[in-house]
Amino acid sequence: MIIFWIISALMLVIALLFVVLPLWRGNYKDSAVERKSANLEIFRDQIAEMDADLRNGLLTQEMHEQGKRELQSRLLDEVGEDGTAGTTAVRNPLRVLALVLSVVLPVIAVGVYWKVGSPDALLQKDRVVSAEGFDNVRSEASLRALEAELAANPDDAESLLLLARSYSDRERFAEAAQVYDKLTRLMPKEAQLWADYADVLAMASGRTLVGTPTKLLNKALELEPNNFKALALSGSAAMERGDYAATVTYWEKLLNMIPKEDENARIVESGIQQARVLMAQKNGAKPPAKNSSAVENERQQSGKESITGTVVLSASLKAKASPDDTVFVLVRAAEGPKMPLAIVRKQVKDLPFKFTLDDSTAMSPQMKMSNFDQVVVIARVSKSGNAMTQPGDLQGMSATLKPGSKGIKLNIDTVIQ
DSSP: HHHHHHHHHHHHHHHHHHHHHHHHHHHHHHEEOOOOOHHHHHHHHHHHHHHHHHHHHHHOOOHHHHHHHHHHHHHHHHHHHTTTHHHHHHHHHHHHHHHHHHHHHHHHHHEEEEEEEHHHHHHHOOOHHHHHHHHGSSSSHHHHHHHHHHHHHHOOOOHHHHHHHHHHHHTTTHHHHHHHHHHHSSSSSSSHHHOOOOOOOOHHHHHOOTTTHHHHHHHHHHHHHHOOHHHHHHHHHHHHOHHHHHHHHHHHHHHHTTTTTTTTHHHHHHHHHHHHHHHHHHHTOOOOOOOHHHHHHHHHHHHHGGGEEEEEEEGGGGOOOTTTTTEEEEEEHHHHHHHHOOEEEEEEGGGGGEEESSSGBSSBBTTTTGSOOEEEEEEESSSSSSSSTTOOEEEEEEEEEOOTTOOOOEEEEEEEE
8 A cells, every 4th residue: 555655646746746837937938028029119119200200300319319218218117027026926926826736736636535535445455465464474484483583582472372383284293292392381271282282292193192192181171171172182082092981971071062053063973972882892782784785785875985095014114013913994084083984904914905995884874984074094003903092003194085085005104102
């Protein structure tokens, strides 16, 4: 908007020059020249007449000389008036008018624009640019500036929180976890910080909530028993370690905090149902068997949503695995409940092997892979034979995928700590 006003001011100055400058200078020069010419012409005519009268004896020489002197004196007087008094009389009012216009015209122009123009459009444009600039706080340059600011003032909690979220947005979870660690020491009574810390630490640890992230969640719930994020993640952590009863407890409490019409309520309800099914299976109950025609029909229905790929074990970890160790390939939602949506079970001696995950391998009818837009596929070598993550397990993980992705490769290359 500053540029707009500069250009407008320049245009206004140019317009004023066209209007005011001629008034300031005045047009007296042309009129004065014309009057001088007319006076000279009259003087010549009168002198010529007097010369003729002198020749015709109508005037004496003395009368001729006196008349000539009078004409010359009158001519000088008239010329002087045209060059001085006349000029001043004409110029002064025009200059006053020029000064008045130079003040009034800009005021009128700006006033009319502000009344009938669109100054708000310019202001709105500035606001949009400012908003874009604010969004660009996420740029690398601004991130470096934030880091530099914290180097000078390392205990600025507000800047630390902004830095932690910036790292998290960039999926720099390990660095985000370090910042949250500092924040929880600066503000140990803030439950949300403990929950956020658990979240990014889990992401930095292979997306597992087992271990330290669970301890952080317990701290968050100790400070704030109804913390939404802590309840959601605690249910997922319990699901990971096979404590399905705890999962139900956490998520039922969470469900009571969500409006029934909210889409998240349906997701949490499905998670609770899944945990109950797994709890029943753990206690010896068997799920109803599907007949072959039902399985085939489900495969045809979900064929478009199936994920296929190959699992391999990194050469650096082969010494840590035994041929009879169990290999689980499972898919779970990228966001939301962390329970498996579909699962395939093999052994290390089968590696490398191809797999297919679809709704026919779903662990619960309520929690199908096709119900989610984005998922993650995980391959895990389990010493205990339990699908839930435990320290010492070997794991590989895909990037975020859409159901229906084909030919992915999972490399088991990480040891769960």
